[in-house]
Amino acid sequence: MTDPAGALAARIERFEQAADPGLIWDPAALSEAEQAMRDCAGDRSDAAAWRLIAMLHLARYRLDEHTVQDAAVAGAFFAAVAVLDPDRLPERLRGPHAPPAASADTWAGLVAEVLRQVDPAAYRHVGLLVHTLVRRAVADPAPEVCERLAGLLLQESARSADPSWASGALGPVGAALVRLHGASGERGVIDDAVHLLLRAALGDAAYAPDLAAALGPAAGDDDELVRAYLAAAEAPAGGQDRSRALLTLVELAQARAAATCADGDLLAFIRLGQCALDFWHEQWAHPGVLAPYASGLVEWYVVTGDERSLEAGVEMLETLRVPPDESTRGLGTDPAVRLGLLGERRLRRHLVTGDLADLDEAVHVLREAAGHAPDGHPGRAGHLTVLAGALHRRAVVTDGDPAEAVAAARAALAALGEQDPARPGTLLLLGRTLKLGLTPGTAGEAVAALREALAAGGRASLRVEAYGLVSEVLRWRATHAGGRRADDLREAVLAARQGAELAQRTSSGQAGARRTLCEALLARYTALRDPLDLTEALSLAGDGDAALLSGLDAPPEVDDQLAPAATELALRLPDADQEVALELLALAERGAAEPGEFLLEVAQRLTAAGRERVAVRVLDRAARAFASDGANGADGALARGAYALERQGAAHESLASQTDTAHHAIDDHTPGDHGSERHGSERHDSERPGSEHPGLVPGGEFGKALSAYERAAAIHRSLADPRSEARQLRNMGLVHLRIGDPARAVERHLRAAALCEAAGLPVEEAAHQGDAAEACLAMGDPAAAVACAVRARELHLESGDVRAAALALVPAARAAVDQDDLTAAGERMAACAIELEAAGEWEEACRTLDAHAVTLAGRGHHGRRA
Numbered sequence: 001m002t003d004p005a006g007a008l009a010a011r012i013e014r015f016e017q018a019a020d021p022g023l024i025w026d027p028a029a030l031s032e033a034e035q036a037m038r039d040c041a042g043d044r045s046d047a048a049a050w051r052l053i054a055m056l057h058l059a060r061y062r063l064d065e066h067t068v069q070d071a072a073v074a075g076a077f078f079a080a081v082a083v084l085d086p087d088r089l090p091e092r093l094r095g096p097h098a099p100p101a102a103s104a105d106t107w108a109g110l111v112a113e114v115l116r117q118v119d120p121a122a123y124r125h126v127g128l129l130v131h132t133l134v135r136r137a138v139a140d141p142a143p144e145v146c147e148r149l150a151g152l153l154l155q156e157s158a159r160s161a162d163p164s165w166a167s168g169a170l171g172p173v174g175a176a177l178v179r180l181h182g183a184s185g186e187r188g189v190i191d192d193a194v195h196l197l198l199r200a201a202l203g204d205a206a207y208a209p210d211l212a213a214a215l216g217p218a219a220g221d222d223d224e225l226v227r228a229y230l231a232a233a234e235a236p237a238g239g240q241d242r243s244r245a246l247l248t249l250v251e252l253a254q255a256r257a258a259a260t261c262a263d264g265d266l267l268a269f270i271r272l273g274q275c276a277l278d279f280w281h282e283q284w285a286h287p288g289v290l291a292p293y294a295s296g297l298v299e300w301y302v303v304t305g306d307e308r309s310l311e312a313g314v315e316m317l318e319t320l321r322v323p324p325d326e327s328t329r330g331l332g333t334d335p336a337v338r339l340g341l342l343g344e345r346r347l348r349r350h351l352v353t354g355d356l357a358d359l360d361e362a363v364h365v366l367r368e369a370a371g372h373a374p375d376g377h378p379g380r381a382g383h384l385t386v387l388a389g390a391l392h393r394r395a396v397v398t399d400g401d402p403a404e405a406v407a408a409a410r411a412a413l414a415a416l417g418e419q420d421p422a423r424p425g426t427l428l429l430l431g432r433t434l435k436l437g438l439t440p441g442t443a444g445e446a447v448a449a450l451r452e453a454l455a456a457g458g459r460a461s462l463r464v465e466a467y468g469l470v471s472e473v474l475r476w477r478a479t480h481a482g483g484r485r486a487d488d489l490r491e492a493v494l495a496a497r498q499g500a501e502l503a504q505r506t507s508s509g510q511a512g513a514r515r516t517l518c519e520a521l522l523a524r525y526t527a528l529r530d531p532l533d534l535t536e537a538l539s540l541a542g543d544g545d546a547a548l549l550s551g552l553d554a555p556p557e558v559d560d561q562l563a564p565a566a567t568e569l570a571l572r573l574p575d576a577d578q579e580v581a582l583e584l585l586a587l588a589e590r591g592a593a594e595p596g597e598f599l600l601e602v603a604q605r606l607t608a609a610g611r612e613r614v615a616v617r618v619l620d621r622a623a624r625a626f627a628s629d630g631a632n633g634a635d636g637a638l639a640r641g642a643y644a645l646e647r648q649g650a651a652h653e654s655l656a657s658q659t660d661t662a663h664h665a666i667d668d669h670t671p672g673d674h675g676s677e678r679h680g681s682e683r684h685d686s687e688r689p690g691s692e693h694p695g696l697v698p699g700g701e702f703g704k705a706l707s708a709y710e711r712a713a714a715i716h717r718s719l720a721d722p723r724s725e726a727r728q729l730r731n732m733g734l735v736h737l738r739i740g741d742p743a744r745a746v747e748r749h750l751r752a753a754a755l756c757e758a759a760g761l762p763v764e765e766a767a768h769q770g771d772a773a774e775a776c777l778a779m780g781d782p783a784a785a786v787a788c789a790v791r792a793r794e795l796h797l798e799s800g801d802v803r804a805a806a807l808a809l810v811p812a813a814r815a816a817v818d819q820d821d822l823t824a825a826g827e828r829m830a831a832c833a834i835e836l837e838a839a840g841e842w843e844e845a846c847r848t849l850d851a852h853a854v855t856l857a858g859r860g861h862h863g864r865r866a
Helices: 004-018 021-025 027-038 046-063 068-084 104-117 124-137 143-159 163-184 187-203 205-219 223-234 240-260 263-278 287-304 307-319 335-353 356-371 380-398 403-415 423-437 440-455 460-480 485-506 510-528 531-540 562-572 575-590 595-608 612-631 635-659 701-718 722-738 742-759 762-779 782-799 802-807 809-818 822-838 842-858
Strands: none
Touching: 004 021, 004 027, 004 046, 021 027, 021 046, 027 046, 027 124, 046 068, 046 124, 068 104, 068 124, 104 124, 104 143, 124 143, 124 163, 143 163, 143 187, 163 187, 163 205, 187 205, 187 223, 187 263, 205 223, 223 240, 240 263, 240 287, 240 335, 263 287, 287 307, 287 335, 335 356, 335 380, 356 380, 380 403, 380 423, 403 423, 423 440, 423 460, 440 460, 460 485, 460 510, 485 510, 510 531, 531 562, 562 575, 562 595, 575 595, 575 612, 595 612, 595 635, 612 635, 635 701, 635 722, 701 722, 722 742, 722 762, 742 762, 742 782, 762 782, 762 802, 762 809, 782 802, 782 809, 802 809, 802 822, 802 842, 809 822, 809 842, 822 842
């Protein structure tokens, strides 16, 4: 194999012996130097190759002293030898001082010296030397060294004739910064790493994995931005695909910087703009890159005060013939302009972050801006207005004294002319700020300022807010200043109504305007007790207004307008405001001719909307209302009360399903469960602690359902209505079955069947016997299940219900499976299917057979299943 360093050594030796210049000027000599650098081992032995390359260039310089570049290259390599292995330095080249130790600072300093003396693009092996020196400098990375190298390399790559060498130097520094970030967690470090690694990857795709690793901690969950970075890095160099990817990346970074107002995001955007320019496939970048980049440079001047950034940005914008923005005129000459823009930027950042430090900084900068705008300065009013807005914001956030904000707003107003278009906004700001600390005196000033703002016209959103503020201030004055209480409240409602109407016409702040009108009407109702105000307020209120309505003092009489308004609002309020909803329904109930029916209807609407939690409370009140009517001799009311309780039980069951409370322990005593109480040792296994049949915690939703059904059954019992009483017993039986207490379920279903038998209700008795059969199966008593199924079948046949009679064979067949009598099970299912088919119930026959097959498979009887 060829030994490049050996070949180079032989060449130099022959030159020294023969003094043949051709040996030194031969292009092959440079190729050998490059290959010798590539073959370096990365240890102390590298100094030998470096010394040879230095001697080559020194010889070239001595042959032609005009080749000063060769002298610089020779000096660079000799300096590297002096650090790595001083003994290899020729005696005649050693100075009186010992070379510095091989530390990170020394290597970084050597990189700086090389870059100062020679362009790494001069020869490939010079670029390779820079790569080697950089890797040694960042082997054990130090923040100061990495920062120094990053600046040097970026600056040199920007002015190098061929910056293709830069990737091999920037990549190791970027990777070192990633390691530093892992130790420090500093955001600026990882941002710098991303910038360096992107540039490295754009020059050499081999660095794309390192870039991806850096983007993880840098971009967080912003997958779109990460994909855009990698798409740009991985796109082929010099083509439209890369330029399109760079344009996409720049646009995304610009959007992120605008959204966060973070200085780091702005810097990242500017860096990407420069990358896009440097790696664009044509001579001139797309205006979609250049214009935003130029604006970003101007913004960076606002942040840092770096005049070079401003000059570069303005020059680009002038090239693109983009006129300066109104707010940036005088940016380079008037310090107030830059400070004002910086203060506004910090204020926007506070609105994004919510950080009080950002707000404090905004106030500080805006004070400086106002200080640079004395009386007569054309921007004085604007700076004072922005300052007043920031001070207002701080007073709101900190609940502090608004006095300084008020003073700034007054000063801004004094600096404005009567016809200045900014005057309405400043008047509004003054009114908004005065409202933070109202006194009887400032209330009048606030109202006057706001009314002047309204008279001046302006944007609809501004006027809607002004109307609302007038209403709020007048309401405050009505309750704190006295004197014109009724007039202030009347004008407060009028202003709020004007604001609501304007908001409705212009679709501007409608929700807030409606709320303000609602508040004004409630304030006037509280003071003057006009039910019409309350009715209108309730019709305007909605989600989020519950606090306004809590504890309302209801009028003596509820008319046919107030009751529906209260009802509809109660139905609109979410479950979180159910206490207020119940207060409103209590108000509406007073205006109902039949309170029980009214509450029952409302509860049904709530249930249909899936709001069972409120519905159960309304149903309880409905049941009590019906009970009150029944106590006065209205038997029909008692039956309706029982129906309300039945619906309440169903709602509790629905809530139990939603909250998954079916696996809690149940108390062994159901209130009102006459004739079925167990005592002492008679307590059923399913009710003992540790039983395999968990029920429910007392007071849980299933327990409440059982209680409601029992109360309904008791009412039907008192009304001698066995059919309805049996229905409630069935409901209880189904609940017991759901909570894992089949014994009680059997008992409830059999009681229901007995009631129907005694009352001569064969159809109903058959249904209850069928339910009892299912419960017996769950209890593990197949013989009892068969008995119940047989009785149900007999009753169905007597009543002529062939379909129901056939289906009664299904639990009997399952009981046979439980008894391991598969023959009987098959016969019963065959009979069921034949009877259903004969009755024209072909699909039902198929379903029952399918279900039986599933049962058999579950028991392991796969042959029978087939």
